[in-house]
Amino acid sequence: xxxxxxxxxxxxxxxxxxxxxxxxxxxxxxxxxxxxxxxxxxxxxxxxxxxxxxxxxxxxxxxxxxxxxxxxxxxxxxxxxxxxxxxxxxxxxxxxxxxxxxxxxxxxxxxxxxxxxxxxxxxxx
Amino acid sequence: xxxxxxxxxxxxxxxxxxxxxxxxxxxxxxxxxxxxxxxxxxxxxxxxxxxxxxxxxxxxxxxxxxxxxxxxxxxxxxxxxxxxxxxxxxxxxxxxxxxxxxxxxxxxxxxxxxxxxxxxxxxxxxxxxxxxxxxxxxxxxxxxxxxxxxxxxxxxxxxxxxxxxxxxxxxxxxxxxxxxxxxxxxxxxxxxxxxxxxxxxxxxxxxxxxxxxxxxxxxxxxxxxxxxxxxxxxxxxxxxxxxxxxxxxxxxxxxxxxxxxxxxxxxxxxxxxxxxxxxxxxxxxxxxxxxxxxxxxxxxxxxxxxxxxxxxxxxxxxxxxxxxxxxxxxxxxxxxxxxxxxxxxxxxxxxxxxxxxxxxxxxxxxxxxxxxxxxxxxxxxxxxxxxxxxxxxxxxxxxxxxxxxxxxxxxxxxxxxxxxxxxxxxxxxxxxxxxxxxxxxxxxxxxxxxxxxxxxxxxxxxxxxxxxxxx
Numbered sequence: 001x002x003x004x005x006x007x008x009x010x011x012x013x014x015x016x017x018x019x020x021x022x023x024x025x026x027x028x029x030x031x032x033x034x035x036x037x038x039x040x041x042x043x044x045x046x047x048x049x050x051x052x053x054x055x056x057x058x059x060x061x062x063x064x065x066x067x068x069x070x071x072x073x074x075x076x077x078x079x080x081x082x083x084x085x086x087x088x089x090x091x092x093x094x095x096x097x098x099x100x101x102x103x104x105x106x107x108x109x110x111x112x113x114x115x116x117x118x119x120x121x122x123x124x125x
Numbered sequence: 126x127x128x129x130x131x132x133x134x135x136x137x138x139x140x141x142x143x144x145x146x147x148x149x150x151x152x153x154x155x156x157x158x159x160x161x162x163x164x165x166x167x168x169x170x171x172x173x174x175x176x177x178x179x180x181x182x183x184x185x186x187x188x189x190x191x192x193x194x195x196x197x198x199x200x201x202x203x204x205x206x207x208x209x210x211x212x213x214x215x216x217x218x219x220x221x222x223x224x225x226x227x228x229x230x231x232x233x234x235x236x237x238x239x240x241x242x243x244x245x246x247x248x249x250x251x252x253x254x255x256x257x258x259x260x261x262x263x264x265x266x267x268x269x270x271x272x273x274x275x276x277x278x279x280x281x282x283x284x285x286x287x288x289x290x291x292x293x294x295x296x297x298x299x300x301x302x303x304x305x306x307x308x309x310x311x312x313x314x315x316x317x318x319x320x321x322x323x324x325x326x327x328x329x330x331x332x333x334x335x336x337x338x339x340x341x342x343x344x345x346x347x348x349x350x351x352x353x354x355x356x357x358x359x360x361x362x363x364x365x366x367x368x369x370x371x372x373x374x375x376x377x378x379x380x381x382x383x384x385x386x387x388x389x390x391x392x393x394x395x396x397x398x399x400x401x402x403x404x405x406x407x408x409x410x411x412x413x414x415x416x417x418x419x420x421x422x423x424x425x426x427x428x429x430x431x432x433x434x435x436x437x438x439x440x441x442x443x444x445x446x447x448x449x450x451x452x453x454x455x456x457x458x459x460x461x462x463x464x465x466x467x468x469x470x471x472x473x474x475x476x477x478x479x480x481x482x483x484x485x486x487x488x489x490x491x492x493x494x495x496x497x498x499x500x501x502x503x504x505x506x507x508x509x510x511x512x513x514x515x516x517x518x519x520x521x522x523x524x525x526x527x528x529x530x531x532x533x534x535x536x537x538x539x540x541x542x543x544x545x546x547x548x549x550x551x552x553x554x555x556x557x558x559x560x561x562x563x564x565x566x567x568x569x570x571x572x573x574x575x576x577x578x579x580x581x582x583x584x585x586x587x588x589x590x591x592x593x594x595x596x
Binding site: 011013014016017018020021024055084105106107108109 | 273274277278280281282283284285286288289292293300303304307310311
């Protein structure tokens with residue numbers, strides 16, 4: 001069965017590239033461009049992996065993650081967080097809020113694909 | 126080491142200095158005596174160190190000899206010695222074997238070199254302060270943080286699209302075009318961010334080379350030894366106009382008189398007698414000098430000097446005696462000058478621990494742009510507002526100071542409103558403290574403190590938050 005990825009990212013050009021890459025890697029991709037909608041979408045229908053940008057309108061990535069982790073259903077949802085490079089506090093914060101993995105921008109495409117694959121495999125274990 | 130030790134003899138050669146200077150400018154003993162209003166025979170006794178000279182007479186003598194007071198009474202040399210002692214104990218120079226016991230000899234034999242080293246030390250301190258400001262700016266500037274984030278986002282989009290175009294050979298033509306357009310769009314956006322960043326950094330470079338208005342104003346006070354004779358002279362006549370015995374209306378009246386009657390004198394000091402470059406600093410200097418003038422009206426210097434000595438420089442007793450507040454008394458004490466009188470410095474800090482005003486004391490190294498040592502009583506006075514706390518402080522250089530701090534309520538109060546405190550702290554050397562009510566006795570606990578972690582060599586201190594600069 002095709003694994004589902006929810007991509008929460010508000011930069012349209014990055015969304016376009018990531019959607020292309022994830023689809024090519026065999027995932028079914030849904031996109032949300034603001035934090036609140038991403039949270040609602042995830043809770044309405046848990047994806048196999050959530051790719052979550054930190055800087056989102058309405059509700060930032062940390063808050064989305066915090067609320068997800070506070071709900072038992074999403075406690076173990078695999079989450080890959082995208083943060084900006086060099087912002088050390090971001091990285092620490094991402095892990096503290098319960099991200100499984102994080103990748104800093106600018107990233108290599110292969111990094112993202114391999115991280116999402118890893119999280120999706122963990123889901124099926 | 127007794128840091129003043131090398132120069133204590135200077136006081137006893139004051140007479141010789143007067144004699145020497147008088148001869149240099151070709152004035153006879155009787156002429157000088159006439160100018161300063163004493164008999165020639167008395168001047169003769171002074172010149173041969175058989176009579177002490179201090180206070181007003183010393184100041185008038187310095188004036189008559191056309192010499193700054195601090196040069197005549199040796200305090201400029203003492204300050205030089207203190208600066209050099211600080212240099213000798215600077216952690217980074219620890220291994221060089223500086224002969225810190227021979228500072229007096231250095232100043233005596235090579236005064237030019239000694240002044241040069243002190244000037245370098247001062248400029249090094251200023252450069253460090255500037256470097257700290259710039260590094261603070263880099264790490265906390267919201268514009269820079271936001272811009273870096275925008276750049277990284279643009280770069281991420283370009284990199285990802287470029288990798289797709291090069292790595293997916295089977296990409297349909299329309300998708301390839303689409304990703305090429307993304308690269309194009311994002312590159313243009315990245316250039317814009319880059320340009321904005323470059324122009325922002327250009328502007329930061331052009332900023333005024335003088336650090337801040339606070340520094341400019343402090344420099345004016347320091348150059349004058351915290352004392353403005355022209356304001357003192359004009360203020361005395363206004364004191365009788367303070368008729369209300371209560372501190373608050375009394376202070377308000379003194380402020381109004383200072384503003385109204387001494388405005389011209391103050392403006393003259395700012396415009397013609399000091400080097401102030403910026404409008405912001407002029408405004409700040411004006412506020413500080415109006416404050417100074419109000420203090421001079423409330424506490425005329427002659428009376429103040431006498432009563433301070435009588436009351437042992439007790440800040441609360443003086444405040445009560447002059448019907449004013451402790452802060453005004455602390456300020457006034459820093460203006461006391463004369464042979465045999467203790468010298469005082471003053472600090473004011475807010476609840477965040479920021480030093481918002483500082484009238485320094487030679488030998489007390491304080492970083493302006495970083496927090497000072499958390500062990501200073503300045504920072505714990507707010508735990509017990511209104512109480513006067515004394516601290517016997519030993520610095521790594523061996524210098525001993527007595528700090529006297531008191532936190533007071535500031536701002537409007539009322540039920541349910543937050544109470545904010547400011548801390549006033551008077552500082553003096555331990556030698557000077559001996560002449561005050563704050564004199565520690567031998568059993569008083571000595572606290573090992575420092576200037577700030579960056580400047581402090583006490584490696585084992587449990588309160589250390591940063592490594593020393595010498596690392």
